[in-house]
Amino acid sequence: MNRRRALALLAGAAVCVGVPGTAGCEREAARASAPADPPAGGSAARPAPPRPVFRPLPGIGPATLARIPADTRQVLVVTGRGVDTNDARAVLYELTPGQGWIAAAGPWPARNGLRGWTEDHDENDLRTPIGVFPLSDAGGLLPDPGTRLPYDQDAGFTASGTGHLGEPLEGSFDYVIAIDYNRLPGNSPLDATRPMGDDKGGGVWLHVDHGGPTNACIALDKAYMLALLRVLDAARHPVVVMGPEASLRA
Structure with a gap:
């Protein structure tokens, strides 16, 4: 009996180590019939799922990124080719969980101040301030389009006269979004309060393009202004990041 048991073990057979039919014998049989664990890294090993790629804001460097509030989920990036240019490009990005910053609208052509951009805006320099600014309030001559x-x-949004190229300004303020440069958020874009003083300028808006450069505002085609108004959400704390490419890459 002992010899037969030894031969069975050598042959890999299941052997009861108790009385046949008892629990001990059944446990031993179950262990013998159980499949062996697959070797580490073998064909039965499942590959780890790919890690999601977090998309950063294109063209935005660490210093500029650090100025964007932590609770911001919508960023309008307005980029000029150079410090003295007055044509630009606008793209709206939204922060998507697990994915990063995804383009939600644009790119759209845009215009900025006649003489370009500045880090230190003054009232009559005809340049658009560079920086990161919240977009808190909107308005216009026309009714709310669903923002x-x-x-x-308000009738105070009536525009008249001509622009820098002799183009008519009528309709420029049909829709506007206040850029929170030297203003008090939570008020109509028409509010004239200038916390940094009148000499630092103010009334810097996103508004309807009139076919030429602005004094300091950002101008977009009317259809793009409507699209922007309908997607911007105060609960997502939108901001505009604007300036020439080299400045925003810092």
Whole structure:
């Protein structure tokens, strides 16, 4: 009996080490019939799922990125080719969980101040301030198109006269979004309060393109202004990041 048991073990057979039919014998049989664990790294090993790629804001460097509030989920990036240019490009990005910054609208052509951009804006320099600014309030001559920003419809948004190229300004303020440069957020874009003083300029808006460069504002085609108003959401704390390419890469 002992010899037969030894031969069975050598042959890999299941052997009871107790009385046949008892629990001990059944446990031993179960262990003998169980499949062996697959070797590490063998064909039965499952590859780890790929890690999601977090998309950064294109063209935005660490210093500029650090100025964007932590709770911001919508960023309008307005980029000029150079410090003295007055044509630009605008793209709206939204922060998507697990994916990063995804382009939600644009690219759109845009215009900025006649003489370009500046780090130190003054009232009459005809340059657009460079930086990161919240977009808190909207308004216009025309009714609210369905924005989730506070909206002020007012006759004070009437535009008249001509622009720097002799183009008519009528309709430029049909829709506007205030850029929070030297203003008090939570008020109509028409509010004239200038916390840094009148000499630092103010009334810097996103508004309807009139076919030429601006004094300091950012101008977009009317259809793009409508699209922007309808997607911006105060609960997502939108900001505009604007300036020449080299400045925003810092």
